[in-house]
Amino acid sequence: MPRRATALVAAALVAAGARAQDDPITEARVRETVAWLAADERRGRDTGSPELEQVADWIAERFAQAGLEPVPELGWFHGWTLPGLRLDPAGVQVVLRRKLGNDTAEFPLAAGADVRWWRPGDVPNGRDDASTVASADDAALQQMLLAKSARRPVFLEVAEDDPDWLRAAGPHVLLAGRRAAAKPVFLVRKGVLPQAPADDREVAWSATWSTPAAETVEVPLRNVMGLLPGTTQADEHVVVSAHYDHLGVGRPVGGDAIYNGADDNASGTMAVLLLAEALRRQPAPRRSILFVCFAAEERGLLGSAAFCERPPVPLERVVVNLNLEMIGRPEPGNEGKAWVTGRDLSDFAAILEGPLQRSGVLLVDFRMADTLFAASDNWSFVRHGIVAHSVSAGSLHRDYHRPSDEADRLDVAHMARIVRGLAAAVRELADRDAPPAWNEKGRARVERARR
């Protein structure tokens, strides 16, 4: 090979190498981003937790580093509040009484040391109130608490290192929607009360108790946003989103109490970040792209609802929302495949199919895709008439909403491939002449959603 040609080949190789380094969508960056978001240090990114605020700051920093712009007049954050109750456990008074056959024994419980206030009730006090005393991991009791049907005061026996016990040590804020029932729920340190009798004598518990009034507070929460301005149609926006919150710390399963939410939805959050970084390095799109990470999805799509209620850009200028949910755990054989919720309601999936396929991602059907259409943040946009779908690239696996939804169970190569496909798909949404539109079935669905 002549010397000059060798030099040209070498130069081309260097350029290709530089381009590869420039491409932010690599398996290494997928892995490190998801691992940071789902690490135990984030403590499950619970709504209202200091860790969620730390994550919000981190996302904003990455948007800034990527070269996105803050939203005019608002900046990187879309702030809103959620009502909560501040519980001050000082001043809680509890005496438990146990009737065992003909014997009665009284157990005055020291506030803070023996008993801690966990959930408020509508009723501030009671006398000789028939009560439920049970171990916190009692399955029937868990069902009752989840159903919010506790009509009696409930006393949960917990270990001293139980995360709920630790959290209930001082004043703490409980977000609305987590309120238990008419009567309060208390935590009792294991070992304070006697064990159930070995014989079959019946045990009946009652309590005389009083709790101070819970103070109503507004808990500030933040959606995080970054703007990639468009060129010729900059006032039209494509919203690319994912929720960055998860369930926090809860009931331990197999000794693990941190609900990491690696697939749900550190994977989607990672995708939004890498898409922002990748698209920012390309020539500017025609339409603007607004990247948004929503808070409090797990509490009922609250972040996206707040976003649509007081939108940072006029909603009539939002042409489509592509929302990302759980892209890290494909069923065997579905690597490199994605699916769209509510796909037969608009031409959104048909528009995405080509660009996805050209980058090696197939759109497939998923049996629950229609049910899940209303189960993530895209739904808040649907309720305002905006064409909005969630794209997922996984399954409802057995670690879903469990502490075992960990980063090391995600398929990194699959995620990198999906994000590359999504970069082409988002590009298409931002550049094509006609934005996606509902079809007749979709319009009917929107009408129902608005009611």
Ligand SMILES: [Zn+2]
């Ligand atoms: Zn989710």
